[in-house]
Amino acid sequence: MSQDPKVKIFTDRSYQLKKVRDFFYKKNILEVDTQALLKYPTIDFYIDSIKAYPSNKLHYLHTSPEYEMKKIISKGMRDIYYLGHVFRDKEKSKKHHFEFTMIEWYKSDITFEEFIKDNLKIIKLFIRFKKFEKVSYQTLFKSYLNFDCFDIRKEEFKKILKNENISLENFDFCSNEEILNLLFDYVIEKKCSKNVLYLVYDFPSNQAALAKTYIKNNIEVAFRFEFFFNGLELGNGFFELDDEKIQKERFLKILKVKKDLEIDSDFLNSLKNLGNLFGIAFGFDRLFMLKHNKKNIEDILFL
Amino acid sequence: MSDISTNDIKQGMKLEIENQPYLVISNEFVKPGKGQAFNRIRVKHLQSGRSIEKTYKSGEKLSLADVQEMRMRLLYLDQNEAVFMSDETFEQMHIPFTAIKETKKWLKDDIIYDIIFYKGEAIEILPPTFMDLKIVETNPGVRGDTASGRVLKPAILETGANISIPIFIEQGEIIKVDTRTAEYVSRSQS
Numbered sequence: 469m470s471q472d473p474k475v476k477i478f479t480d481r482s483y484q485l486k487k488v489r490d491f492f493y494k495k496n497i498l499e500v501d502t503q504a505l506l507k508y509p510t511i512d513f514y515i516d517s518i519k520a521y522p523s524n525k526l527h528y529l530h531t532s533p534e535y536e537m538k539k540i541i542s543k544g545m546r547d548i549y550y551l552g553h554v555f556r557d558k559e560k561s562k563k564h565h566f567e568f569t570m571i572e573w574y575k576s577d578i579t580f581e582e583f584i585k586d587n588l589k590i591i592k593l594f595i596r597f598k599k600f601e602k603v604s605y606q607t608l609f610k611s612y613l614n615f616d617c618f619d620i621r622k623e624e625f626k627k628i629l630k631n632e633n634i635s636l637e638n639f640d641f642c643s644n645e646e647i648l649n650l651l652f653d654y655v656i657e658k659k660c661s662k663n664v665l666y667l668v669y670d671f672p673s674n675q676a677a678l679a680k681t682y683i684k685n686n687i688e689v690a691f692r693f694e695f696f697f698n699g700l701e702l703g704n705g706f707f708e709l710d711d712e713k714i715q716k717e718r719f720l721k722i723l724k725v726k727k728d729l730e731i732d733s734d735f736l737n738s739l740k741n742l743g744n745l746f747g748i749a750f751g752f753d754r755l756f757m758l759k760h761n762k763k764n765i766e767d768i769l770f771l
Numbered sequence: 772m773s774d775i776s777t778n779d780i781k782q783g784m785k786l787e788i789e790n791q792p793y794l795v796i797s798n799e800f801v802k803p804g805k806g807q808a809f810n811r812i813r814v815k816h817l818q819s820g821r822s823i824e825k826t827y828k829s830g831e832k833l834s835l836a837d838v839q840e841m842r843m844r845l846l847y848l849d850q851n852e853a854v855f856m857s858d859e860t861f862e863q864m865h866i867p868f869t870a871i872k873e874t875k876k877w878l879k880d881d882i883i884y885d886i887i888f889y890k891g892e893a894i895e896i897l898p899p900t901f902m903d904l905k906i907v908e909t910n911p912g913v914r915g916d917t918a919s920g921r922v923l924k925p926a927i928l929e930t931g932a933n934i935s936i937p938i939f940i941e942q943g944e945i946i947k948v949d950t951r952t953a954e955y956v957s958r959s960q961s
Binding site: 512513514515558559560561562564633634635636637638641642645646649650652653654675677694701704751 | 778799800801802803804805806807808809811823824825826827828829830831
C-alpha cells in the first residue's frame with residue numbers, strides 16, 4: 469500500500485514534540501498541563517476566545533495558557549512550559565488556524581541575553597538560519613520605511629501607504645498602532661532578508677499587552693520581543709509585567725471596547741508574585757512549517 | 772444588497788465597491804499575533820476587467836453586488852440590439868449592442884448565452900466556449916502549399932468575427948472556434 473505523504477510529516481511531528489520536551493527536561497523546566505476550557509476569556513483587543521458551553525454555562529477555550537501558567541508560577545512552581553493546543557476565533561489563513569500548537573515557557577531570574585540564547589536553541593531544533601540579527605522596532609521602520617514610528621502624525625501615514633501601494637479602506641477608523649501593524653506585515657516582513665532570524669524588540673508601549681515597559685531615550689517602550697524568519701512571526705516574548713494595577717488599567721481600556729469580557733481576578737492577583745520573569749510563546753506549527761518547507765499550515769496539521 | 776463580513780468573503784463572490792461591481796479574486800487574512808487583523812482583498816472589475824487590491828480591517832462589512840447570471844437563447848438581432856429569451860420563463864430581453872460590446876461578433880440565433888446582470892442591467896454576455904460557425908468569406912486556399920497545413924489565412928465567420936483559419940479550409944465550411952481566443956480548433960464535428 470502506498471503511504472500518504474502526510475504520514476512522513478506526522479511521524480516527524482512526533483519526533484519534534486519529543487525534541488522540544490527533551491530540551492526542557494534537560495533544563496529542569498517542568499511541563500504544565502493547564503486547562504484549555506476556562507471560565508474567563510482572554511482580554512486582548514485583537515485576540516478573541518472561542519466560546520464553549522459545557523452544561524449550558526459559558527466558558528472559553530484558552531487562546532494561550534498564559535493566565536493559568538502565571539497563576540501556577542505565583543504559587544511557586546517557577547520554571548515551567550506548556551506544549552499543546554490553543555484556540556483563537558476568526559484566525560484562518562495559510563499561516564493561521566483556529567486551533568494550533570503552542571510552545572509557551574517561563575523562566576525566573578534570568579537575564580534577557582540568557583533567555584534569548586535558550587530560545588535560539590529551541591528555534592534551532594526546527595530550522596537553520598544563516599544569521600541572527602537583533603533590531604529594534606523603531607530601527608526597522610526607519611531603515612525600511614524611513615520614518616520614526618514613535619514620532620509620526622496620523623496624516624503622514626496617508627503618503628506612506630500610497631508609496632507602498634496599499635489602499636486601506638476606512639483609514640479614519642484605524643489607529644496609528646494598527647497602521648504600524650499593517651505596514652509591518654505588508655512591507656517590513658517582506659523586506660527583511662531571507663534566511664536571517666530576526667529578533668525585534670522595544671515595541672511601542674501601547675503594544676505592551678502583558679509586558680513591562682521602560683523608558684528609552686525619553687520614550688516609553690514595551691519590554692516585548694518577537695522572532696521573525698522568512699516572513700513568518702514565530703514567537704512573542706515579554707519581560708512579564710508584575711504590577712497588578714497597571715495590568716488592570718490595560719485590561720479596562722480593552723473592556724471599554726469589548727464590553728462583554730470579564731477579568732479573571734485570580735490572574736490579576738497572581739501578578740505580584742511573578743518576580744523577575746521572562747516568558748515567550750512560539751507557534752509550534754509555524755516552526756514546523758518552516759522545517760518542512762510548507763507554505764500552508766494545513767499541510768502540516770492533522771486535517 | 773446584503774452585507775458580508777470580510778471574514779466570509781470568498782473567491783468568486785461579487786462585491787459592490789464604490790458603486791461598481793467587482794469579482795473577488797482572492798482574500799488574504801493578515802494578522803500579527805498581537806495586533807489588528809486585516810483582509811487584503813483583490814478584486815476585478817466585472818466590466819473593465821481591471822483588478823485592484825483593497826485592505827480592510829477584519830470584520831468590516833462590505834456589500835454584495837446585485838449580480839445575477841441568466842442563461843438565455845438568442846432569438847434574433849435587430850438594428851441596435853439583440854433579443855434574448857429564457858427557455859425557462861420565456862421572458863424576453865432586449866439588450867443593446869453597446870452593452871454587448873466584444874461579444875457581438877459571437878452572436879448567432881438560437882445559441883444559448885450566459886448573461887450577467889448588474890442591478891438588472893446586462894453588463895456582459897458570455898458566448899459558449901466553443902461554437903460551430905460557417906465561413907462566409909475567405910480566399911480559396913491553394914492545395915499542396917504546405918504539407919503540415921499550418922499556414923493560416925484570414926476568414927470572416929457568419930457572426931462577423933474575423934479569425935485565422937488553415938489554408939485548406941474553404942468558404943462555406945463550418946468550423947469549430949474557441950471564442951476565448953478567437954482561434955480555429957477543427958472542422959465542425961457535428
